Amino acid sequence: QSALTQPRSVSGSPGQSVTISCTGTSSDVGGYNFVSWYQQYPGKAPKLMIYDVNKRPSGVPDRFSGSKSDNTASLTISGLQAEDEADYYCCSYAGRSTLFGGGTKVTVL
Amino acid sequence: QVQLVQSGAEVRRPGASVKISCKTSGYSFSSYYIHWVRQAPGQGLEWMGMINPSDTITDYSQKFQGRVTIIRETSTSTVHMEVSGLKSDDTAVYYCARPLMRYFDWPYLDYWGQGTLVTVSS
Numbered sequence: 001q002s003a004l005t006q007p008r009s010v011s012g013s014p015g016q017s018v019t020i021s022c023t024g025t026s027s028d029v030g031g032y033n034f035v036s037w038y039q040q041y042p043g044k045a046p047k048l049m050i051y052d053v054n055k056r057p058s059g060v061p062d063r064f065s066g067s068k069s070d071n072t073a074s075l076t077i078s079g080l081q082a083e084d085e086a087d088y089y090c091c092s093y094a095g096r097s098t099l100f101g102g103g104t105k106v107t108v109l
Numbered sequence: 110q111v112q113l114v115q116s117g118a119e120v121r122r123p124g125a126s127v128k129i130s131c132k133t134s135g136y137s138f139s140s141y142y143i144h145w146v147r148q149a150p151g152q153g154l155e156w157m158g159m160i161n162p163s164d165t166i167t168d169y170s171q172k173f174q175g176r177v178t179i180i181r182e183t184s185t186s187t188v189h190m191e192v193s194g195l196k197s198d199d200t201a202v203y204y205c206a207r208p209l210m211r212y213f214d215w216p217y218l219d220y221w222g223q224g225t226l227v228t229v230s231s
Contacts (some may be wrong), residue, residue, distance in 0.1 A: 022147070046146075046204075048219050091156075097156070
Protein backbone atom coordinates (compact mmCIF):
# COMPACT_ATOMS: atom_id res chain seq x y z
CA GLN A 1 0.00 0.00 0.00
CA SER A 2 1.51 3.32 -1.08
CA ALA A 3 0.78 6.70 0.44
CA LEU A 4 -1.89 8.81 -1.17
CA THR A 5 -0.53 11.45 -3.57
CA GLN A 6 -0.77 15.11 -2.65
CA PRO A 7 1.02 18.16 -4.09
CA ARG A 8 3.97 19.16 -1.96
CA SER A 9 2.81 22.76 -1.67
CA VAL A 10 0.11 25.22 -2.65
CA SER A 11 -0.11 28.93 -2.01
CA GLY A 12 -2.58 31.77 -2.21
CA SER A 13 -3.17 35.31 -1.09
CA PRO A 14 -5.52 36.18 1.78
CA GLY A 15 -9.13 35.92 0.65
CA GLN A 16 -8.36 33.60 -2.24
CA SER A 17 -9.27 29.93 -2.51
CA VAL A 18 -6.86 27.02 -2.70
CA THR A 19 -7.58 23.38 -3.45
CA ILE A 20 -5.48 20.41 -2.43
CA SER A 21 -5.87 17.16 -4.32
CA CYS A 22 -5.40 13.68 -2.91
CA THR A 23 -5.11 10.81 -5.37
CA GLY A 24 -5.41 7.18 -4.40
CA THR A 25 -6.78 4.03 -5.98
CA SER A 26 -10.00 2.06 -6.17
CA SER A 27 -8.81 0.19 -3.07
CA ASP A 28 -8.83 3.27 -0.89
CA VAL A 29 -10.12 6.72 -1.92
CA GLY A 30 -12.17 5.38 -4.81
CA GLY A 31 -13.53 2.41 -2.93
CA TYR A 32 -14.89 4.11 0.18
CA ASN A 33 -16.46 7.39 1.20
CA PHE A 34 -14.31 7.38 4.31
CA VAL A 35 -11.94 10.23 3.51
CA SER A 36 -10.71 12.71 6.10
CA TRP A 37 -8.42 15.72 6.15
CA TYR A 38 -6.09 16.97 8.88
CA GLN A 39 -4.43 20.30 9.58
CA GLN A 40 -1.09 20.30 11.38
CA TYR A 41 1.00 23.14 12.73
CA PRO A 42 4.71 22.57 13.41
CA GLY A 43 5.30 20.69 16.62
CA LYS A 44 1.61 20.07 17.17
CA ALA A 45 -0.66 17.05 16.81
CA PRO A 46 -2.87 16.95 13.72
CA LYS A 47 -6.42 18.32 13.89
CA LEU A 48 -9.37 16.69 12.13
CA MET A 49 -10.87 19.16 9.65
CA ILE A 50 -13.05 17.03 7.35
CA TYR A 51 -14.53 13.53 7.62
CA ASP A 52 -16.90 11.44 5.51
CA VAL A 53 -15.42 13.24 2.46
CA ASN A 54 -17.23 16.51 3.13
CA LYS A 55 -18.40 16.84 6.75
CA ARG A 56 -16.90 19.27 9.24
CA PRO A 57 -16.47 18.45 12.93
CA SER A 58 -17.90 20.97 15.34
CA GLY A 59 -15.81 24.12 15.46
CA VAL A 60 -14.21 23.84 12.02
CA PRO A 61 -14.94 26.94 9.91
CA ASP A 62 -17.16 26.47 6.87
CA ARG A 63 -14.31 27.90 4.78
CA PHE A 64 -13.06 24.33 4.70
CA SER A 65 -14.85 21.96 2.37
CA GLY A 66 -14.20 18.53 0.91
CA SER A 67 -15.22 16.58 -2.14
CA LYS A 68 -14.38 13.42 -4.03
CA SER A 69 -14.49 12.19 -7.58
CA ASP A 70 -13.45 8.65 -8.43
CA ASN A 71 -10.01 8.06 -6.93
CA THR A 72 -9.30 11.70 -6.08
CA ALA A 73 -10.41 13.64 -3.02
CA SER A 74 -10.01 17.38 -2.63
CA LEU A 75 -9.88 19.91 0.18
CA THR A 76 -10.79 23.51 -0.62
CA ILE A 77 -10.01 26.42 1.65
CA SER A 78 -12.08 29.44 0.69
CA GLY A 79 -11.35 32.95 1.90
CA LEU A 80 -7.80 32.01 2.84
CA GLN A 81 -6.61 33.44 6.15
CA ALA A 82 -3.16 33.78 7.67
CA GLU A 83 -3.91 31.13 10.27
CA ASP A 84 -4.60 28.59 7.53
CA GLU A 85 -0.88 28.38 6.81
CA ALA A 86 -0.08 24.82 7.88
CA ASP A 87 0.45 21.31 6.61
CA TYR A 88 -2.60 19.39 5.42
CA TYR A 89 -2.91 15.61 5.14
CA CYS A 90 -5.58 13.55 3.47
CA CYS A 91 -6.46 10.16 4.88
CA SER A 92 -8.49 7.27 3.55
CA TYR A 93 -9.90 4.06 4.90
CA ALA A 94 -8.53 1.11 2.95
CA GLY A 95 -10.39 -1.83 4.38
CA ARG A 96 -9.13 -2.58 7.91
CA SER A 97 -6.23 -0.27 7.13
CA THR A 98 -5.60 3.43 6.72
CA LEU A 99 -3.49 5.47 4.34
CA PHE A 100 -2.28 9.05 4.69
CA GLY A 101 -1.19 11.37 1.94
CA GLY A 102 2.31 12.75 1.89
CA GLY A 103 1.12 16.16 3.06
CA THR A 104 0.71 19.57 1.46
CA LYS A 105 2.16 22.77 2.82
CA VAL A 106 -0.24 25.67 2.41
CA THR A 107 1.44 29.06 2.28
CA VAL A 108 -0.49 32.28 2.65
CA LEU A 109 1.31 34.90 0.58
CA GLN B 110 -13.12 15.68 28.96
CA VAL B 111 -11.47 13.22 26.64
CA GLN B 112 -7.73 12.91 27.21
CA LEU B 113 -5.01 10.73 25.76
CA VAL B 114 -1.76 11.00 27.70
CA GLN B 115 1.30 9.25 26.33
CA SER B 116 4.46 8.10 28.04
CA GLY B 117 7.66 10.10 27.82
CA ALA B 118 10.45 10.26 25.30
CA GLU B 119 12.65 7.21 24.77
CA VAL B 120 16.14 6.57 23.41
CA ARG B 121 17.04 3.13 22.10
CA ARG B 122 19.92 1.42 20.32
CA PRO B 123 19.36 -0.16 16.91
CA GLY B 124 17.88 -3.61 17.26
CA ALA B 125 16.20 -2.85 20.57
CA SER B 126 12.49 -2.61 21.34
CA VAL B 127 10.39 0.20 22.75
CA LYS B 128 6.99 0.18 24.43
CA ILE B 129 4.87 3.34 24.39
CA SER B 130 1.74 3.79 26.47
CA CYS B 131 -1.39 5.83 25.86
CA LYS B 132 -3.56 6.36 28.93
CA THR B 133 -7.09 7.40 28.09
CA SER B 134 -9.78 9.05 30.18
CA GLY B 135 -13.06 10.89 29.88
CA TYR B 136 -14.96 8.38 27.76
CA SER B 137 -16.00 4.74 27.52
CA PHE B 138 -12.68 3.00 26.84
CA SER B 139 -14.17 -0.07 25.17
CA SER B 140 -16.34 1.88 22.74
CA TYR B 141 -13.63 3.48 20.59
CA TYR B 142 -10.76 2.11 18.58
CA ILE B 143 -7.29 3.47 19.29
CA HIS B 144 -5.00 4.12 16.32
CA TRP B 145 -1.25 4.68 16.26
CA VAL B 146 0.33 7.12 13.83
CA ARG B 147 3.97 8.16 13.58
CA GLN B 148 5.80 11.09 12.05
CA ALA B 149 9.51 11.06 11.31
CA PRO B 150 11.35 14.40 11.55
CA GLY B 151 10.27 16.67 8.71
CA GLN B 152 8.14 13.90 7.21
CA GLY B 153 4.46 13.10 6.86
CA LEU B 154 2.02 11.05 8.90
CA GLU B 155 2.20 7.27 8.72
CA TRP B 156 -0.49 4.94 10.01
CA MET B 157 0.85 2.00 11.97
CA GLY B 158 -2.11 0.08 13.31
CA MET B 159 -5.14 0.04 15.56
CA ILE B 160 -6.88 -1.93 18.28
CA ASN B 161 -10.50 -2.45 19.20
CA PRO B 162 -10.34 -2.33 23.02
CA SER B 163 -13.62 -4.19 23.35
CA ASP B 164 -12.33 -7.44 21.80
CA THR B 165 -8.54 -6.78 21.47
CA ILE B 166 -8.67 -7.37 17.71
CA THR B 167 -5.82 -5.54 16.04
CA ASP B 168 -4.93 -4.52 12.50
CA TYR B 169 -1.51 -3.41 11.38
CA SER B 170 -0.09 -1.69 8.36
CA GLN B 171 1.61 -4.26 6.13
CA LYS B 172 4.81 -2.27 6.61
CA PHE B 173 4.83 -2.95 10.36
CA GLN B 174 3.27 -6.42 10.45
CA GLY B 175 5.36 -8.64 12.68
CA ARG B 176 7.30 -5.77 14.19
CA VAL B 177 4.54 -3.90 16.02
CA THR B 178 2.26 -5.19 18.76
CA ILE B 179 -0.66 -3.25 20.18
CA ILE B 180 -2.39 -4.36 23.36
CA ARG B 181 -4.92 -2.89 25.73
CA GLU B 182 -5.06 -2.79 29.51
CA THR B 183 -8.70 -2.39 30.48
CA SER B 184 -8.12 -1.87 34.20
CA THR B 185 -6.25 1.38 33.50
CA SER B 186 -7.89 2.33 30.16
CA THR B 187 -4.45 2.25 28.59
CA VAL B 188 -3.25 1.09 25.21
CA HIS B 189 0.37 0.05 24.70
CA MET B 190 2.33 -0.26 21.47
CA GLU B 191 5.61 -2.12 21.25
CA VAL B 192 7.93 -1.74 18.30
CA SER B 193 10.75 -4.25 17.96
CA GLY B 194 13.84 -4.44 15.79
CA LEU B 195 14.32 -0.69 15.88
CA LYS B 196 16.28 1.00 13.12
CA SER B 197 17.51 4.55 12.81
CA ASP B 198 14.64 5.40 10.47
CA ASP B 199 12.19 4.50 13.24
CA THR B 200 13.19 7.76 14.89
CA ALA B 201 9.89 9.62 15.00
CA VAL B 202 7.13 11.08 17.10
CA TYR B 203 4.57 8.39 17.79
CA TYR B 204 0.94 9.41 18.38
CA CYS B 205 -2.05 7.52 19.67
CA ALA B 206 -5.42 8.82 18.52
CA ARG B 207 -9.11 8.13 19.08
CA PRO B 208 -11.70 8.34 16.32
CA LEU B 209 -14.68 10.65 16.23
CA MET B 210 -17.19 7.80 16.06
CA ARG B 211 -17.58 4.98 18.50
CA TYR B 212 -17.52 1.34 17.39
CA PHE B 213 -16.17 2.10 13.89
CA ASP B 214 -12.60 1.72 12.66
CA TRP B 215 -12.89 4.57 10.17
CA PRO B 216 -9.85 6.84 10.60
CA TYR B 217 -11.56 10.02 11.69
CA LEU B 218 -9.05 10.79 14.42
CA ASP B 219 -10.53 13.47 16.61
CA TYR B 220 -8.49 13.18 19.80
CA TRP B 221 -4.73 12.80 19.82
CA GLY B 222 -2.12 12.14 22.44
CA GLN B 223 0.68 14.64 22.87
CA GLY B 224 3.13 12.43 21.01
CA THR B 225 6.14 10.41 22.17
CA LEU B 226 9.53 11.02 20.61
CA VAL B 227 11.48 7.82 20.07
CA THR B 228 15.10 8.29 19.08
CA VAL B 229 17.02 5.33 17.70
CA SER B 230 20.74 5.89 17.71
CA SER B 231 23.92 3.99 18.31
